Amino acid sequence: MEDLQARHRKEQKDLQARITQKKKSATKKTRRGINDECDRLQRELTDRHQSEIAELNGETSELPVDGLEDLSINDKSPNGANENSKSGPDGEAATATTEPPTSSQTLNYTPHTHTKKPNRQKARLARRAAEQAAQAAQAEEEASKLTNHRGNEKEAMEAVFKQLKLKEVDINPDGHCLFSAVACQLDEMGLGLKPDPERIVLQPATLSRMETVVSPRHDGYRAVRAVTADFITENKDDFEAFMEEPLEQYTRKIKLTAEWGGQLELQAIARAYGVNINVIQGDGRIEKIESGDADDIEDEEERKRRVIWLAYYRHTYGLGEHYNALTAQV
Incomplete structure (x- = not known):
């Protein structure tokens, strides 16, 4: 076709x-x-x-x-005169007499x-x-020529994981992923979440779950959010210049909502917990966020222990940017 x-x-x-x-x-x-x-x-x-x-x-x-062709009557000449007409004695044509067609006379036509x-x-x-x-085939051909960001990102990340002997821990992509990933590793490292129950504001429906705040398997992200928001408030001179909204409004979102965490939150977490954070990017690069306090630790083993590894995705997850936790392979 x-x-x-x-x-x-x-x-x-x-x-x-x-x-x-x-x-x-x-x-x-x-x-x-x-x-x-x-x-x-x-x-x-x-x-x-x-x-x-x-x-x-x-x-x-x-x-x-378009129509029937060349209908003709037997014994009729093309000009409509009877072929049996005869000329008179003086050479003039006699008047032709026309008789009705008999039953033996039929119409001849080309069917x-x-x-x-x-x-x-x-x-x-x-x-x-x-x-x-044709349009579907063209669209498929154009799609095949586009860069597969999702596949390339996953492939680059897995290569770095293998090289550094790290194992990925999937974190629920619910807006709390950064804080949940940090809570998961702080618990594994034995550093604790350091929440202050008096400063963790919970909605009435969740007050009965106060005891779960210190557990990274449940609401551990709440503790990390509270510690992060409080550290930013206490050191506002270091953070306020980078905010696009008032400090109180910004920290309230960190503490009480599912607002995504970013570069400012990573800096606050590193300094609040005294840990260095290594973030593996989708192109294989490693971004390092240092706490400053970790360098003062004389015990080299303790200094190595106080390192958090995160995997940062931009294309792999449908909801957008996402953090997973990374732990050392056993």
């Missing part, structure tokens, strides 16, 4: 060029005849195209019959088979289906 439509478009384009040339060369006397000829050529091409489309769809189609006209609705549907298929 696609090849047939391509040929039809080319033939229509060629005919249009011929028609344009004919009309340009027409004079005042020949314009009418040329216009009639152009209309005839267009009709013939349109009828042929419709017939070919119908045949391709499994229908048998012929051009419609034509009337066939069903092409179904134009089916032809339109076929053309539309072919066009949609």
Whole structure:
């Protein structure tokens, strides 16, 4: 169907060029005849195209019959005079007498088979289906040429995990992922979440779950959020210049909502807990956020222990940016 439509478009384009040339060369006397000829050529091409489309769809189609040909009556000459008329004695033709045809006289005509006209609705549907298929194929081809950011990001991350002998821990992508990933590793490292229950503001419906705040398997992210918000408030001179909203409003979102954490929160977490944070990026780079306090620890083993590893994704997760926790392979 696609090849047939391509040929039809080319033939229509060629005919249009011929028609344009004919009309340009027409004079005042020949314009009418040329216009009639152009209309005839267009009709013939349109009828042929419709017939070919119908045949391709499994229908048998012929051009419609305009009428019957050459109806004639026996014993009649072309000019309508009876062939048996005879000339009179003086050479003048005698008046012909016309008698009604007998039962033996019949009309002779060339029969034509009337066939069903092409179904134009089916032809339109076929053309539309072919066009949609062509568009889908084109879209698929264009999509195949696009960069696979999701696949490339996952492949680059896994290569770094393997090189550093790290194992990924999936974190729920619920807006708390950064704080949950940190809570998971603080608990594993034995550093504790350091929450201050008096400063963790909970909604009435969750007051009965106060004891779960210190557990990274439940609401551990709440403790990390509270510690982060309080540290930013207590050291506002270091953070306030980078905020696009008032300090109180900003820290309230950190403590009480599912607001995503970013660079400011990473800095506050590193300093509040005295840990260095390494964030593996989607292109394989490692961003290091240092606490400053960790360098003062003389015990090298303790200094190495106080390192948090995070995996930061931009394309892999449907909701957007996401953090997973990373732990050392056993």
